[in-house]
Amino acid sequence: MKVKIAQIQAHVYEEKGENLKELERNLERIKDEKIDLVTLGEMFNCPYQTPCFPVYAEAERGETWQKLSALAKKYQIYLSAGSVPEKDEEGHVYNTAYVFDRQGRQIAKHRKVHLFDIAVKGGQCYQESATLTAGDQITVFDTEFGKMGICICFDCRFPEIVRLMTLQGAKVILVPAAFNMTTGPAHWELMFRGRAVDNQCYMIGTSDARDEQAGYISWGHSLVVSPWGDVVAQMDEKPGIQVTELDLDRVEAIREQLPLLSARRTDLYELKEK
Numbered sequence: 001m002k003v004k005i006a007q008i009q010a011h012v013y014e015e016k017g018e019n020l021k022e023l024e025r026n027l028e029r030i031k032d033e034k035i036d037l038v039t040l041g042e043m044f045n046c047p048y049q050t051p052c053f054p055v056y057a058e059a060e061r062g063e064t065w066q067k068l069s070a071l072a073k074k075y076q077i078y079l080s081a082g083s084v085p086e087k088d089e090e091g092h093v094y095n096t097a098y099v100f101d102r103q104g105r106q107i108a109k110h111r112k113v114h115l116f117d118i119a120v121k122g123g124q125c126y127q128e129s130a131t132l133t134a135g136d137q138i139t140v141f142d143t144e145f146g147k148m149g150i151c152i153c154f155d156c157r158f159p160e161i162v163r164l165m166t167l168q169g170a171k172v173i174l175v176p177a178a179f180n181m182t183t184g185p186a187h188w189e190l191m192f193r194g195r196a197v198d199n200q201c202y203m204i205g206t207s208d209a210r211d212e213q214a215g216y217i218s219w220g221h222s223l224v225v226s227p228w229g230d231v232v233a234q235m236d237e238k239p240g241i242q243v244t245e246l247d248l249d250r251v252e253a254i255r256e257q258l259p260l261l262s263a264r265r266t267d268l269y270e271l272k273e274k
């Protein structure tokens with residue numbers, strides 16, 4: 001089975017609504033390409049700076065959510081709408097990824113479970129936990145193409161989360177992300193290839209475009225890695241759209257020929273789900 005995906009690596013505007021307008025312009029550009037699934041970057045509608053998250057945050061089903069749902073319906077696409085800051089009733093703010101189906105119905109919601117708190121000497125420092133609360137769910141969802149999983153950026157560094165999604169049946173893992181100028185060159189491609197090789201699944205990393213003037217400078221390089229570990233497609237750092245066709249039959253074929261998942265020694269080790 002084939003799935004045609006479009007990764008939109010967009011510039012993040014300070015004006016929240018401008019990001020939705022840009023999304024619509026981009027969807028209009030690809031509307032005749034029979035795209036099945038569109039993916040966006042992490043915090044695609046909000047500068048990636050901790051003080052901005054509470055200010056830009058909206059409740060689920062808020063204005064941004066409504067527009068995203070309407071766009072999925074209008075263009076009859078699955079829309080993995082990157083991630084956005086989400087506020088709950090108690091005022092907690094999350095880094096949340098919504099996924100909509102072709103009718104605009106929400107079919108998945110993932111709140112980032114591993115907050116990005118790092119301090120690399122002479123390099124990138126960041127503390128998401130200054131304003132964000134972590135989620136507590138692993139997220140897989142059904143599509144007409146079978147099960148997919150989703151996690152957000154730093155989540156993907158933890159092999160357990162991708163393994164659990166794989167064991168729950170996901171053949172494609174979507175990762176809205178924004179690595180930076182320290183960790184991007186070092187780990188971006190390596191991480192996606194590693195997860196793909198271990199789990200024999202498609203890994204789809206979609207970043208925001210690089211903005212040298214921004215407080216946090218994204219690495220860009222949105223990519224698709226096959227279940228064999230090849231980089232099927234990779235962008236540079238600039239805004240753009242990358243269209244790729246996934247062949248989901250390769251997942252089963254590779255798992256049969258190189259039976260890693262079935263050869264696990266679960267008598268010696270196990271991964272517990274809560």
Ligand SMILES: O=C(O)CCC(=O)C(=O)O
Nearest residue numbers: 116153154178179180183
């Ligand atoms: O893991 C990294 O190097 C980057 C992670 C990140 O930027 C994020 O989780 O938003």
